Amino acid sequence: MHALLNSKWTKAVVFVICLLPLGSLAWRGFHNDLTANPIEFITHATGDWTLRFLVFTLCITPFRKILRLPELIRFRRMLGLFAFFYACLHFTTYIWFDKFFDLAEMWKDIAKRKYITVGFTAFVLLIPLALTSTAGWIRRLGGKRWQMLHRLIYFSATLGVIHYYWLVKSAVLKPLIYGAIVALLLLWRFLESISKKNQVAARAVGPRTASLSG
Amino acid sequence: MLIRKPTDLNYSDVTPKSIYTNRRKFLRAMGIVGVSAAAGAAWWELASPTHEARATSKLGIASKSPFSTTEKQTPYNDVTHYNNFYEFGTDKTDPAKNAQNFGVSPWTVSVEGEVKKPRKFSMDDILKIAPLEERIYRHRCVERWSIVVPWIGFPFSELAKLVEPTPKAQYVAFETFFNPSQMPQAKYSGLDYPYVEGLRLDEAMNPLCLVGVGMYGETLPNQDGAPVRMVVPWKYGYKSIKSIVKIRFVTKEPPTTWNRSAPDEYGFYSNVNPNVEHPRWSQAKERRLGEIFMRNTLMFNGYGDQVASLYNGMDLKKYH
Numbered sequence: 001m002h003a004l005l006n007s008k009w010t011k012a013v014v015f016v017i018c019l020l021p022l023g024s025l026a027w028r029g030f031h032n033d034l035t036a037n038p039i040e041f042i043t044h045a046t047g048d049w050t051l052r053f054l055v056f057t058l059c060i061t062p063f064r065k066i067l068r069l070p071e072l073i074r075f076r077r078m079l080g081l082f083a084f085f086y087a088c089l090h091f092t093t094y095i096w097f098d099k100f101f102d103l104a105e106m107w108k109d110i111a112k113r114k115y116i117t118v119g120f121t122a123f124v125l126l127i128p129l130a131l132t133s134t135a136g137w138i139r140r141l142g143g144k145r146w147q148m149l150h151r152l153i154y155f156s157a158t159l160g161v162i163h164y165y166w167l168v169k170s171a172v173l174k175p176l177i178y179g180a181i182v183a184l185l186l187l188w189r190f191l192e193s194i195s196k197k198n199q200v201a202a203r204a205v206g207p208r209t210a211s212l213s214g
Numbered sequence: 215m216l217i218r219k220p221t222d223l224n225y226s227d228v229t230p231k232s233i234y235t236n237r238r239k240f241l242r243a244m245g246i247v248g249v250s251a252a253a254g255a256a257w258w259e260l261a262s263p264t265h266e267a268r269a270t271s272k273l274g275i276a277s278k279s280p281f282s283t284t285e286k287q288t289p290y291n292d293v294t295h296y297n298n299f300y301e302f303g304t305d306k307t308d309p310a311k312n313a314q315n316f317g318v319s320p321w322t323v324s325v326e327g328e329v330k331k332p333r334k335f336s337m338d339d340i341l342k343i344a345p346l347e348e349r350i351y352r353h354r355c356v357e358r359w360s361i362v363v364p365w366i367g368f369p370f371s372e373l374a375k376l377v378e379p380t381p382k383a384q385y386v387a388f389e390t391f392f393n394p395s396q397m398p399q400a401k402y403s404g405l406d407y408p409y410v411e412g413l414r415l416d417e418a419m420n421p422l423c424l425v426g427v428g429m430y431g432e433t434l435p436n437q438d439g440a441p442v443r444m445v446v447p448w449k450y451g452y453k454s455i456k457s458i459v460k461i462r463f464v465t466k467e468p469p470t471t472w473n474r475s476a477p478d479e480y481g482f483y484s485n486v487n488p489n490v491e492h493p494r495w496s497q498a499k500e501r502r503l504g505e506i507f508m509r510n511t512l513m514f515n516g517y518g519d520q521v522a523s524l525y526n527g528m529d530l531k532k533y534h
Contacts (some may be wrong), residue, residue: 034292035295035296035306036288036289036292036293036295036296036306036503036504036505037296037306037359037501038357039501039506040501080337097506098508108327113494113495114494115494139454164496167494168304169304169357169404169475170300170304170403170404170405170472170476171300171304171402171403171474172404173402173404192408209343
């Protein structure tokens, strides 16, 4: 498993897999299979995949720890960038086929429609993360600060779920499922940070308490 | 187009349903046994390339209507494969997939309430209420897409005449068939069932208001509200209730499904109105299926000449 995850081929394969949703859209478009309302279909599909890739990205850290597979870190940046990639496609279909590049209309929409306000915010929050995703930027910012910055993904994912929830007419089941998954992933991080703090505190107090808890 | 005298028509004659619903089994049998002459007639229907396995059949049309638009009709396949019928799932492509085994025969519509002659109608009875007309109407969904559909039906007022509403009748309440075992996706849709809708009596009696029994020269496909539905072209699509089993003439404004679900978003009237926004999106524009650019939405969906007088003096923002 470790060797497999470390192979550069695995990375290439995952990259190709991440492109499949786009490939599927292209294939369906080519075969005239995007329903009678292709623009809506593409908007929904790219939105769905943005949320999914945000979830995949958020899964990496817990899975590394729980499954004891630290190598999974090799895929985190790629998954995050694919989330941004699908978010860009999603935003492009909106600005192009809903607003026809009428920026004044777009800003009115963003200011007025709650679900667009949060969706747009979720998208904007991803931009600095994509820009600073390189090793150079990690070095320039320093690991700690870089990590702080990249916690913006928590907000982006949460706002993405709210965007979806506010968009549907009555069928809230799917947005609630996304919401539950994101909540679970964030909860794990919260509990993890508490237990880490306790460990640090335990070490600070000394071996006696540590042995008690052990 | 298909012209047949409506008088020689029985709903049961019209729908050789077993053949259609068992299409796969039928085709398999055909493959094994070989083409049998007896199945020839049905085979022609199935093999005809423009008619993919449809559980529908031809309907006679008595007359064209001056109410019909000359706009380009939306292709049949789009109208049947992109629509809402939440009992069969909330994706636009779900109704076509999930409504195939929906049993619409036999069918009874009970007309009751404030009427002198309450009555249960079979589909055969319904087809005999009045000569069938083709009405090519614009249909505007609250979700900002629209279609142009050649419906077949007759004015609702013809049905009302038969049951004779009493002076107390002020509204008409409609109810859609509901059976969770035939509609297993309904429970995920977030709506309460059975689906109910309503109209003010004078709205229902407006000549545009149609009892729909077919479209595109044929009986209604299951996913589009078979076997009988309302068509109210100046209101958002969800007011045109599908697969009706009950019609009640009542004294008070009846509850309606979408209004119950989100009262600030879906009013009782739900007239198409580009000036009254849905709280979450603008209603000023719409996308006609098959088009890329949005077009302006028309007041009362372009039927103002026929219906605007129904709302004289009303605040259409308040009574949205």
